[in-house]
Amino acid sequence: MNDNLSDTLLQQIRSCTNLVHRLIHSEHHMKAQDARHTVGRAQGIVLKILAEKDGLTQTEITEKLDIRPSSLGELVVKLEKNGYVERRQNENDKRVINVFLTEKGRELEKEFINPRQKAAESWCAGLSEEDKTQLSELLNKLILSMEDVLSKNEEGFSEREMPFGAGFPDMDSEGFSHHDLMGRRRGGPRGEWRNGFR
Numbered sequence: 001m002n003d004n005l006s007d008t009l010l011q012q013i014r015s016c017t018n019l020v021h022r023l024i025h026s027e028h029h030m031k032a033q034d035a036r037h038t039v040g041r042a043q044g045i046v047l048k049i050l051a052e053k054d055g056l057t058q059t060e061i062t063e064k065l066d067i068r069p070s071s072l073g074e075l076v077v078k079l080e081k082n083g084y085v086e087r088r089q090n091e092n093d094k095r096v097i098n099v100f101l102t103e104k105g106r107e108l109e110k111e112f113i114n115p116r117q118k119a120a121e122s123w124c125a126g127l128s129e130e131d132k133t134q135l136s137e138l139l140n141k142l143i144l145s146m147e148d149v150l151s152k153n154e155e156g157f158s159e160r161e162m163p164f165g166a167g168f169p170d171m172d173s174e175g176f177s178h179h180d181l182m183g184r185r186r187g188g189p190r191g192e193w194r195n196g197f198r
Helices: 004-038 041-052 058-066 069-081 103-112 117-125 127-155 190-195
Strands: 086-090 097-101 178-181 185-187
Touching: 041 058, 041 069, 041 086, 041 097, 041 117, 058 097, 069 086, 097 103, 097 178, 117 178
Parallel strands: none
Antiparallel strands: 086 097, 178 185
């Protein structure tokens, strides 16, 4: 691999990383907006707890959240009213009430609490399983290579402050340009390059 191709690859990875952060933020915001119309943050936490271990008693949920039983009671009533949970009398002790997620509640928990897995699947829709496996293996090799370089660099800077741009000296030079995800050259003077990654 020549130097120009290595530089292109580095910029593609930086662009990809930047896009991942933006996509996570935008998709989580959009999905959470819909969920928050009917479910607040505290109710969302209750859903997450039940998704991890369904059928907990209200006392057990109260201990996990470290809140008053009356406060939890209000949360459960709201969730039950909207069809996200159901309360059932314990078969062994009629005084105990267990709380279970409904199918509707389980679906909402996935959207409200854990959107990343579903989002990642949509982002990688253009890759086959073989492509994803190959890419994962290549990225693992790259990570090991970069960790090795970092380890060697840190040995020399362990007792000193690392100057800005030391790892990428060319990134502070005038007229710097980089490549986007399609390999096209972009950028310009130093200030323009920095603005592109804010």
